[in-house]
Amino acid sequence: MRKVTLINGDGIGPEISDAVVKIIDASGLKIDWDVQTAGEDVITKEGVPLPERVLNSIKKNKIALKAPVTTPIGKGFRSVNVQLRKELDLYANLRPCKNLPNVKTRFDNVDIVVVRENTEDLYAGIERQADEDTAESIKIITRKASERICKFAFDYAVNNGRSEVCVVTKANIMKLSDGLFLDCYRKVAEQYPQIKKREILVDNLCMQLVQKPEQFDVLVLPNLYGDIVSDLCAGLIGGLGVAQGANIGTDCAVFEPVHGSAPDIKGQNKANPTALLLSAIEMLRYMKEFLYAEKIEKALFKTLAGGICTADLGGNASTTEFRDAVISNL
Numbered sequence: 001m002r003k004v005t006l007i008n009g010d011g012i013g014p015e016i017s018d019a020v021v022k023i024i025d026a027s028g029l030k031i032d033w034d035v036q037t038a039g040e041d042v043i044t045k046e047g048v049p050l051p052e053r054v055l056n057s058i059k060k061n062k063i064a065l066k067a068p069v070t071t072p073i074g075k076g077f078r079s080v081n082v083q084l085r086k087e088l089d090l091y092a093n094l095r096p097c098k099n100l101p102n103v104k105t106r107f108d109n110v111d112i113v114v115v116r117e118n119t120e121d122l123y124a125g126i127e128r129q130a131d132e133d134t135a136e137s138i139k140i141i142t143r144k145a146s147e148r149i150c151k152f153a154f155d156y157a158v159n160n161g162r163s164e165v166c167v168v169t170k171a172n173i174m175k176l177s178d179g180l181f182l183d184c185y186r187k188v189a190e191q192y193p194q195i196k197k198r199e200i201l202v203d204n205l206c207m208q209l210v211q212k213p214e215q216f217d218v219l220v221l222p223n224l225y226g227d228i229v230s231d232l233c234a235g236l237i238g239g240l241g242v243a244q245g246a247n248i249g250t251d252c253a254v255f256e257p258v259h260g261s262a263p264d265i266k267g268q269n270k271a272n273p274t275a276l277l278l279s280a281i282e283m284l285r286y287m288k289e290f291l292y293a294e295k296i297e298k299a300l301f302k303t304l305a306g307g308i309c310t311a312d313l314g315g316n317a318s319t320t321e322f323r324d325a326v327i328s329n330l
């Protein structure tokens, strides 16, 4: 039986992961969940929000499903999410954004995959106060990280039947840093004659996304633009309750929803498990469990199409009612 690390998280994490585990179990797929606690609740016992045992479990199992984890602000802890990405070298952030049945949005033909570089750019955290009135942040773009993310995007396109990979930069202004990213894209692109190429500036992309999002397929971006554009794309398909994500490296992959731990609705049986469920479905595809991924996705779509959804999507189903509806549609 395949072993997968499960981080239940905190806030609404335990409620939505319980729903997702029960749905996967009901599909007939047997997974040996290696449950690991992390976040606020483990600090008192273990001193840190991300104990070594969690990292060791992911390194061993190579794959994890992660519900949102809160990093307490102002207590001197590094963000659990950033630490996971760094320690496991999860260099690619993948965010598929596709319209869901019955989830009303301004557009109904969005099917975009955002591939964001996860390790450098302005996130390298190199900042200094040059003088009292001047602060500087250094944007790092390397050939190694840029080539590997572009290769990831093209491989994803090939393996998932996508036809175009569009690179997003501001290379007209940042001629050296974004220029290098663009250069790497062009070089990698030559190895994929079957995939269409496109280059766009990030400002133009944003305008086009809110006017004609259906024209985009796979987008590949440096870290900061990727962060902003992936939230924009999440908004196009209905917001946080339905936005899935994954952080993928050479050895390990962590699948997680975009949303946080939503402490305002914690323990109220109100949270929408869809984003975590979609992340789990993508995880099953990564594990090559295509039949189960398809089966669960169909049941989820049927549930939504039948008008059953949680309050964030305008419905009145509780987390557990939604879970049970998906299970009965399997």
Ligand code: ATP
Pocket (backbone or CB within 6 Å): 012, 068, 069, 070, 240, 241, 258, 259, 260, 261, 262, 263, 264, 265, 270, 271, 272, 273, 275, 312
């Ligand atoms: P963080 O800093 O951890 O990202 P946050 O408060 O900025 O936390 P979220 O926790 O994602 O962001 O919550 C933002 C809003 O969206 C909250 O009002 C929350 O209740 C709502 N929300 C987030 N996820 C869900 C979900 N799965 N189901 C229903 N509502 C959600």
